Amino acid sequence: MSNRIDGKDRKILSILLRSAETPKAEIARRVGLAASAVFERIRRLEKTGLIQRYETRLDGKPLGFSLLAFVFVRETKPNHGFDTGAVLARVRGVEEVHKIAGEDCFLLKIRAEGTEELSAVLDQDINTIQTVSGVRTTIVLRSILEGPPLSGVKSFDIDTGRESEDDSGEAS
Known part of the structure:
Protein backbone atom coordinates (compact mmCIF):
# COMPACT_ATOMS: atom_id res chain seq x y z
CA MET A 1 0.00 0.00 0.00
CA THR A 56 -11.34 12.41 24.86
CA ARG A 57 -13.03 15.78 24.50
CA LEU A 58 -14.80 16.92 27.66
CA ASP A 59 -17.57 19.45 28.06
CA GLY A 60 -16.04 21.95 30.47
CA LYS A 61 -19.32 23.39 31.73
CA PRO A 62 -20.36 20.43 33.95
CA LEU A 63 -16.81 20.42 35.31
CA GLY A 64 -17.12 24.08 36.29
CA PHE A 65 -15.25 25.63 33.36
CA SER A 66 -18.00 27.75 31.83
CA LEU A 67 -15.77 30.46 30.36
CA LEU A 68 -13.78 30.08 27.16
CA ALA A 69 -11.38 32.83 26.12
CA PHE A 70 -8.75 33.45 23.50
CA VAL A 71 -5.79 35.48 24.70
CA PHE A 72 -3.35 37.22 22.38
CA VAL A 73 0.06 37.59 24.03
CA ARG A 74 2.70 40.09 22.97
CA GLU A 75 6.31 39.28 23.76
CA THR A 76 9.21 41.63 24.44
CA LYS A 77 12.39 41.07 22.51
CA PRO A 78 13.07 37.35 22.71
CA ASN A 79 15.19 36.54 25.73
CA HIS A 80 17.77 33.99 24.65
CA GLY A 81 17.39 30.84 26.69
CA PHE A 82 13.84 31.70 27.82
CA ASP A 83 11.01 29.87 26.03
CA THR A 84 7.88 32.00 26.51
CA GLY A 85 5.71 29.47 24.66
CA ALA A 86 6.75 26.62 26.96
CA VAL A 87 5.99 28.74 30.03
CA LEU A 88 2.58 29.75 28.63
CA ALA A 89 1.79 26.07 27.98
CA ARG A 90 2.09 25.39 31.73
CA VAL A 91 -0.35 28.13 32.77
CA ARG A 92 -3.52 26.81 34.45
CA GLY A 93 -6.50 26.56 32.15
CA VAL A 94 -4.47 26.81 28.94
CA GLU A 95 -5.63 24.24 26.38
CA GLU A 96 -3.71 25.45 23.33
CA VAL A 97 -0.69 27.67 22.62
CA HIS A 98 0.03 28.86 19.08
CA LYS A 99 3.03 30.94 17.93
CA ILE A 100 1.54 33.47 15.51
CA ALA A 101 2.72 36.16 13.11
CA GLY A 102 1.55 39.74 13.31
CA GLU A 103 1.27 42.30 16.07
CA ASP A 104 0.96 39.58 18.73
CA CYS A 105 3.28 36.62 19.26
CA PHE A 106 1.09 33.90 20.80
CA LEU A 107 -2.57 32.90 20.76
CA LEU A 108 -3.84 30.96 23.79
CA LYS A 109 -7.09 29.07 24.25
CA ILE A 110 -8.03 29.18 27.93
CA ARG A 111 -10.91 27.68 29.92
CA ALA A 112 -11.79 29.08 33.32
CA GLU A 113 -14.58 28.89 35.90
CA GLY A 114 -15.54 32.49 35.23
CA THR A 115 -14.26 36.02 34.75
CA GLU A 116 -12.67 36.19 38.21
CA GLU A 117 -10.55 33.11 37.57
CA LEU A 118 -9.63 34.33 34.08
CA SER A 119 -8.60 37.68 35.55
CA ALA A 120 -6.41 35.90 38.10
CA VAL A 121 -4.79 33.78 35.38
CA LEU A 122 -4.05 36.90 33.33
CA ASP A 123 -2.78 38.97 36.27
CA GLN A 124 -0.92 36.34 38.29
CA ASP A 125 0.18 33.76 35.72
CA ILE A 126 0.57 35.42 32.32
CA ASN A 127 1.38 39.09 32.94
CA THR A 128 4.09 38.11 35.45
CA ILE A 129 6.10 36.18 32.83
CA GLN A 130 9.29 38.19 32.26
CA THR A 131 9.00 38.25 28.45
CA VAL A 132 5.28 39.13 28.23
CA SER A 133 4.73 42.78 27.35
CA GLY A 134 0.95 42.74 26.91
CA VAL A 135 -2.21 40.70 26.43
CA ARG A 136 -5.55 41.14 24.66
CA THR A 137 -8.44 38.89 25.65
CA THR A 138 -11.54 37.83 23.73
CA ILE A 139 -14.27 35.97 25.62
CA VAL A 140 -16.36 33.45 23.67
CA LEU A 141 -20.11 34.00 23.94
CA ARG A 142 -21.10 30.81 22.11
CA SER A 143 -19.15 28.14 20.24
CA ILE A 144 -20.53 27.27 16.82
CA LEU A 145 -17.95 24.61 15.87
CA GLU A 146 -15.09 23.14 17.86
CA GLY A 147 -12.86 20.45 16.47
CA PRO A 148 -11.16 19.68 13.19
CA PRO A 149 -13.52 19.36 10.22
CA LEU A 150 -12.25 17.11 7.45
CA SER A 151 -14.25 18.49 4.56
CA GLY A 152 -12.16 19.89 1.74
CA VAL A 153 -9.08 17.80 2.53
CA LYS A 154 -7.43 16.81 -0.71
CA SER A 155 -5.67 13.57 -1.48
CA PHE A 156 -1.94 13.80 -1.02
CA ASP A 157 1.17 11.70 -0.72
CA ILE A 158 2.40 11.42 2.87
CA ASP A 159 6.06 11.15 1.83
CA THR A 160 6.18 14.17 -0.47
CA GLY A 161 3.33 16.25 0.98
CA ARG A 162 2.16 16.92 -2.57
CA GLU A 163 -1.43 16.78 -3.72
CA SER A 164 -2.43 13.80 -5.78
CA GLU A 165 -4.52 13.95 -8.94
CA ASP A 166 -6.20 10.58 -8.33
CA ASP A 167 -9.05 10.94 -5.83
CA SER A 168 -10.83 7.69 -6.62
CA GLY A 169 -10.38 6.22 -3.17
CA GLU A 170 -8.57 3.23 -4.65
CA ALA A 171 -5.07 2.33 -3.57
CA SER A 172 -2.43 3.05 -6.16
Whole structure:
Protein backbone atom coordinates (compact mmCIF):
# COMPACT_ATOMS: atom_id res chain seq x y z
CA MET A 1 0.00 0.00 0.00
CA SER A 2 1.35 3.44 -0.88
CA ASN A 3 1.77 6.36 1.48
CA ARG A 4 -0.95 8.21 -0.38
CA ILE A 5 -4.07 9.55 1.33
CA ASP A 6 -7.08 8.68 -0.78
CA GLY A 7 -10.85 8.87 -0.50
CA LYS A 8 -11.09 5.71 1.63
CA ASP A 9 -8.50 7.10 4.06
CA ARG A 10 -10.42 10.38 4.29
CA LYS A 11 -13.63 8.46 5.05
CA ILE A 12 -11.83 6.52 7.77
CA LEU A 13 -10.41 9.76 9.22
CA SER A 14 -13.83 11.40 9.13
CA ILE A 15 -15.35 8.51 11.11
CA LEU A 16 -12.49 8.57 13.64
CA LEU A 17 -12.83 12.34 14.06
CA ARG A 18 -16.48 11.92 15.00
CA SER A 19 -15.75 9.03 17.36
CA ALA A 20 -12.30 7.51 17.82
CA GLU A 21 -13.93 4.57 19.60
CA THR A 22 -15.78 3.36 16.50
CA PRO A 23 -14.95 -0.36 16.11
CA LYS A 24 -12.82 -1.18 13.09
CA ALA A 25 -15.48 -3.63 11.87
CA GLU A 26 -18.02 -0.78 11.83
CA ILE A 27 -15.58 1.50 10.01
CA ALA A 28 -14.95 -1.28 7.49
CA ARG A 29 -18.68 -1.69 6.89
CA ARG A 30 -19.18 2.04 6.37
CA VAL A 31 -16.14 2.44 4.11
CA GLY A 32 -16.63 -0.77 2.13
CA LEU A 33 -13.36 -2.48 3.02
CA ALA A 34 -12.36 -5.56 4.99
CA ALA A 35 -11.66 -4.94 8.68
CA SER A 36 -8.04 -6.04 8.14
CA ALA A 37 -7.63 -3.42 5.39
CA VAL A 38 -9.05 -0.72 7.68
CA PHE A 39 -6.69 -1.84 10.47
CA GLU A 40 -3.70 -1.59 8.09
CA ARG A 41 -4.76 1.83 6.81
CA ILE A 42 -5.19 3.17 10.35
CA ARG A 43 -1.83 1.70 11.37
CA ARG A 44 -0.18 3.40 8.36
CA LEU A 45 -1.85 6.74 9.17
CA GLU A 46 -0.59 6.44 12.76
CA LYS A 47 2.92 5.42 11.68
CA THR A 48 3.26 8.35 9.29
CA GLY A 49 2.07 10.76 11.98
CA LEU A 50 -1.13 11.87 10.27
CA ILE A 51 -3.06 10.40 13.21
CA GLN A 52 -1.11 11.80 16.13
CA ARG A 53 -3.22 10.62 19.07
CA TYR A 54 -6.70 9.70 20.19
CA GLU A 55 -8.19 11.90 22.86
CA THR A 56 -11.34 12.41 24.86
CA ARG A 57 -13.03 15.78 24.50
CA LEU A 58 -14.80 16.92 27.66
CA ASP A 59 -17.57 19.45 28.06
CA GLY A 60 -16.04 21.95 30.47
CA LYS A 61 -19.32 23.39 31.73
CA PRO A 62 -20.36 20.43 33.95
CA LEU A 63 -16.81 20.42 35.31
CA GLY A 64 -17.12 24.08 36.29
CA PHE A 65 -15.25 25.63 33.36
CA SER A 66 -18.00 27.75 31.83
CA LEU A 67 -15.77 30.46 30.36
CA LEU A 68 -13.78 30.08 27.16
CA ALA A 69 -11.38 32.83 26.12
CA PHE A 70 -8.75 33.45 23.50
CA VAL A 71 -5.79 35.48 24.70
CA PHE A 72 -3.35 37.22 22.38
CA VAL A 73 0.06 37.59 24.03
CA ARG A 74 2.70 40.09 22.97
CA GLU A 75 6.31 39.28 23.76
CA THR A 76 9.21 41.63 24.44
CA LYS A 77 12.39 41.07 22.51
CA PRO A 78 13.07 37.35 22.71
CA ASN A 79 15.19 36.54 25.73
CA HIS A 80 17.77 33.99 24.65
CA GLY A 81 17.39 30.84 26.69
CA PHE A 82 13.84 31.70 27.82
CA ASP A 83 11.01 29.87 26.03
CA THR A 84 7.88 32.00 26.51
CA GLY A 85 5.71 29.47 24.66
CA ALA A 86 6.75 26.62 26.96
CA VAL A 87 5.99 28.74 30.03
CA LEU A 88 2.58 29.75 28.63
CA ALA A 89 1.79 26.07 27.98
CA ARG A 90 2.09 25.39 31.73
CA VAL A 91 -0.35 28.13 32.77
CA ARG A 92 -3.52 26.81 34.45
CA GLY A 93 -6.50 26.56 32.15
CA VAL A 94 -4.47 26.81 28.94
CA GLU A 95 -5.63 24.24 26.38
CA GLU A 96 -3.71 25.45 23.33
CA VAL A 97 -0.69 27.67 22.62
CA HIS A 98 0.03 28.86 19.08
CA LYS A 99 3.03 30.94 17.93
CA ILE A 100 1.54 33.47 15.51
CA ALA A 101 2.72 36.16 13.11
CA GLY A 102 1.55 39.74 13.31
CA GLU A 103 1.27 42.30 16.07
CA ASP A 104 0.96 39.58 18.73
CA CYS A 105 3.28 36.62 19.26
CA PHE A 106 1.09 33.90 20.80
CA LEU A 107 -2.57 32.90 20.76
CA LEU A 108 -3.84 30.96 23.79
CA LYS A 109 -7.09 29.07 24.25
CA ILE A 110 -8.03 29.18 27.93
CA ARG A 111 -10.91 27.68 29.92
CA ALA A 112 -11.79 29.08 33.32
CA GLU A 113 -14.58 28.89 35.90
CA GLY A 114 -15.54 32.49 35.23
CA THR A 115 -14.26 36.02 34.75
CA GLU A 116 -12.67 36.19 38.21
CA GLU A 117 -10.55 33.11 37.57
CA LEU A 118 -9.63 34.33 34.08
CA SER A 119 -8.60 37.68 35.55
CA ALA A 120 -6.41 35.90 38.10
CA VAL A 121 -4.79 33.78 35.38
CA LEU A 122 -4.05 36.90 33.33
CA ASP A 123 -2.78 38.97 36.27
CA GLN A 124 -0.92 36.34 38.29
CA ASP A 125 0.18 33.76 35.72
CA ILE A 126 0.57 35.42 32.32
CA ASN A 127 1.38 39.09 32.94
CA THR A 128 4.09 38.11 35.45
CA ILE A 129 6.10 36.18 32.83
CA GLN A 130 9.29 38.19 32.26
CA THR A 131 9.00 38.25 28.45
CA VAL A 132 5.28 39.13 28.23
CA SER A 133 4.73 42.78 27.35
CA GLY A 134 0.95 42.74 26.91
CA VAL A 135 -2.21 40.70 26.43
CA ARG A 136 -5.55 41.14 24.66
CA THR A 137 -8.44 38.89 25.65
CA THR A 138 -11.54 37.83 23.73
CA ILE A 139 -14.27 35.97 25.62
CA VAL A 140 -16.36 33.45 23.67
CA LEU A 141 -20.11 34.00 23.94
CA ARG A 142 -21.10 30.81 22.11
CA SER A 143 -19.15 28.14 20.24
CA ILE A 144 -20.53 27.27 16.82
CA LEU A 145 -17.95 24.61 15.87
CA GLU A 146 -15.09 23.14 17.86
CA GLY A 147 -12.86 20.45 16.47
CA PRO A 148 -11.16 19.68 13.19
CA PRO A 149 -13.52 19.36 10.22
CA LEU A 150 -12.25 17.11 7.45
CA SER A 151 -14.25 18.49 4.56
CA GLY A 152 -12.16 19.89 1.74
CA VAL A 153 -9.08 17.80 2.53
CA LYS A 154 -7.43 16.81 -0.71
CA SER A 155 -5.67 13.57 -1.48
CA PHE A 156 -1.94 13.80 -1.02
CA ASP A 157 1.17 11.70 -0.72
CA ILE A 158 2.40 11.42 2.87
CA ASP A 159 6.06 11.15 1.83
CA THR A 160 6.18 14.17 -0.47
CA GLY A 161 3.33 16.25 0.98
CA ARG A 162 2.16 16.92 -2.57
CA GLU A 163 -1.43 16.78 -3.72
CA SER A 164 -2.43 13.80 -5.78
CA GLU A 165 -4.52 13.95 -8.94
CA ASP A 166 -6.20 10.58 -8.33
CA ASP A 167 -9.05 10.94 -5.83
CA SER A 168 -10.83 7.69 -6.62
CA GLY A 169 -10.38 6.22 -3.17
CA GLU A 170 -8.57 3.23 -4.65
CA ALA A 171 -5.07 2.33 -3.57
CA SER A 172 -2.43 3.05 -6.16
